[in-house]
Amino acid sequence: MSDRVPMTKTGYEKLKAELEHLEQVEMPKLAQRVADARSEGDLSENAEYHGARESQGMLQAKINLLRDKLNRAHLIDPSKLPKGEVVMGCTVRVRDLDLGDEEEFVLVGAGEEDYDAGKILVTSPLAQGLIGKKKGDRVAIDVPAGTLNFEILDIRFDDEA
Numbered sequence: 001m002s003d004r005v006p007m008t009k010t011g012y013e014k015l016k017a018e019l020e021h022l023e024q025v026e027m028p029k030l031a032q033r034v035a036d037a038r039s040e041g042d043l044s045e046n047a048e049y050h051g052a053r054e055s056q057g058m059l060q061a062k063i064n065l066l067r068d069k070l071n072r073a074h075l076i077d078p079s080k081l082p083k084g085e086v087v088m089g090c091t092v093r094v095r096d097l098d099l100g101d102e103e104e105f106v107l108v109g110a111g112e113e114d115y116d117a118g119k120i121l122v123t124s125p126l127a128q129g130l131i132g133k134k135k136g137d138r139v140a141i142d143v144p145a146g147t148l149n150f151e152i153l154d155i156r157f158d159d160e161a
Helices: 009-038 047-071 125-130
Strands: 005-007 073-075 090-096 102-108 119-121 138-143 146-157
Touching: 005 009, 009 047, 009 073, 047 073, 102 125, 119 125, 125 138, 125 146
Parallel strands: 005 073, 102 119
Antiparallel strands: 090 102, 090 146, 138 146
């Protein structure tokens, strides 16, 4: 996997802080839990030991994933991107041509996504379908749930709000 992971400096710092917390705080807690459970004796019937080891393995997988993202990070400066089209860092307001609803999305890099707040990864199929489009464009985007048909109503940047 050599694909670069686009992110802003903010997203990079957020992921880096999360990684540090997991390595410096959470992993030592789990290691202690494993040690305490191990000291209870017979490991073959020790559910606490097996649960702690499983948690430790899942935490290590998350740490490895974060390290990988940070190693493949490609820092983007949104202020240097074109302003007249959909790019990372912009807020795009669209009308769903099938339902008539209006939606707003903010295209963000890794570490900044918050789907409940409309912040979607710039690498997602939806964002990829919007990238490079301009106000007034109509676009059909294939996503796992089907095809979405949008008209781009507005493109703005946080510094314009």
